[in-house]
Amino acid sequence: MKLTDSAIRAAKPKEKQYKLTDGNGLTLLIYPDGSKHWRYRYLFNEKESMLSLGKYPETTLAQARSIHDGYKAILKQGINPSTHRKEEKRKAIVSVENSFEAVARTWWMHWKHAKTERHVAYTLRRMEADIFPFIGAKPVNTLTAMHFIELVYKVQSRGALDIAKRVLTMCGQVMRYAVQHGLSERNPAADIKPADILKKRKKVNHKRIPESELPDLLQKINQYDGQPLTRLALQLMTLTFIRTSELIGGRWEEISFDNAEWRIPPERMKMRSQHIVPLSDQAITVLREIKALNSDPVLLFPSERRNGKTMSNNTIIYALYRIGYKGRMTGHGFRGLASTVLHEKNFDHKWIELQLAHAERDEVSAAYNHALYLEQRRKMMQWWGEYIEMKGI
Incomplete structure (x- = not known):
């Protein structure tokens, strides 16, 4: 006789477990503690086996019958339902692990x-x-x-x-x-x-002024009436033309006054390779001013409001806005301006690209390429420092 929900609900626990049968091997075991569990008993290769189909009432009578029908169909195909379920579980685990x-x-x-x-x-x-x-x-x-x-x-x-x-x-x-x-x-x-x-996007160059306007820009930087450290950051960027993030993240341990070098470690560089910036006499002068003004023992440009943090990228761009260069000059613009001038003065393209940290480097060459043409770049950077000084820094 087929089971009904009312009969299942009315079934009370006994001293020993017992079962209610729905037919074709689907049974409901009633345990002494009152719990009720669905089981499917079947023969495969003349050997009796049993599968758990869930617990009542979490698994309803209708759901138990549906699961039971699925396993009966598998059994008719000559497949052991127990083996099939283990394989499905394995596939599910592999699917998650290999997602x-x-x-x-x-x-x-x-x-x-x-x-x-x-x-x-x-x-x-x-x-x-x-x-x-x-x-x-x-x-x-x-x-x-x-x-x-x-x-x-x-x-x-x-x-x-x-x-x-x-x-x-x-x-x-x-x-x-x-x-x-x-x-x-x-x-x-x-x-x-x-x-x-993907759609094509027209390449947009970073905004920068022409060389003819450089003296006026330098004069306005010198007259900047905001924080002195911001003015010095703009001057140092002009003299070194490193990226804004590399500038504001500068640490005193990277600076060697004796060797007139700024060695930026790989983890702070876009190319993931140490970058050597030869420091002109003019850059050294600005760094000494920063040292005298800044009491932070670690950072060249500490944040005024966030302890242990550096000056933000926006500090540089907003300073340029403040002196009248919104939409005309960016922090990156100093790099483009330096590249243009140095190329026009016939400095070797390779020296300029290395100084801009543009040169491609593989893992093998990364260990020494940062020092390539270093002496030539020292002379080039000193020329640039004198050029900027002449223009009005």
Whole structure:
């Protein structure tokens, strides 16, 4: 006789466990503690086996019958339901462990060494925001080129072209890692060229003044009526033309007054290689002024409001706004201006590129390329210091 919900609810515990039968091997065991458990008893290769199908009432009578019907169908195919369930569990575990997110996080842990803390954190945030919500749960060996194309289109649709390119690059790195570790047969992201699917963006040069306006800019920097340390930061940027982030993150331990050098460590450089900035006499003078004004034993440009933090990027750009150069000059503009002038004065292109820290470096050459043409660059930077002094710093 088939079970009913009312009969199941009315079933009371006894001193020993007993069972109620629904037919075709589906039973409900009633334990002395009052708990009720579904079981499926069946024969496979003339041997009796049993599967647990859940607990009542969490698993209802209708649900138990549906699960039971599924396992009966499997049994009719000559497959042991118990073996089938174990295999499904195994596949589920493998699917989770080999999901794109799981593999990506493993890749990230491997990749992050020798990268800057900021770059490492940014990469993880980007994956969590733009990749994992869409393909994170998918096993890496099921992903196709179209998955990545659709993902990139989603990012591009909000106008974030640069981020879309980075997302595709990250996906390619994760899939390459998956292939190398036997988790996927191939890397479908490698089939996609950004230029084939992303909109083209016209390259925009950083705003900068022409050389003819340099004396006026230097005069206004000298007359800057804001914080003295900000004025000195602008002067040092003019003389060294390093990136704004490299400037404001400067530490006294990187400066050698005796050798007239500023050695910026790899973790603070875009190219992940130590960068040597030969210091002209004029740059040394500015650094001594900073030293006299700044009591911080660690940072060249400490924040006024945040203890232990550096001056912000906005301090430089807002100072340029304040002296009348909004939309006409940026911190990066000093680099472009220096490059233009030095090229026009026939300094070797390689020296200029190395001093701008533009030169490509592989892992082998990174150890010594930072010192390449150092003596020539010393002379070039001293010429630049004298040129800036003549123009009015």
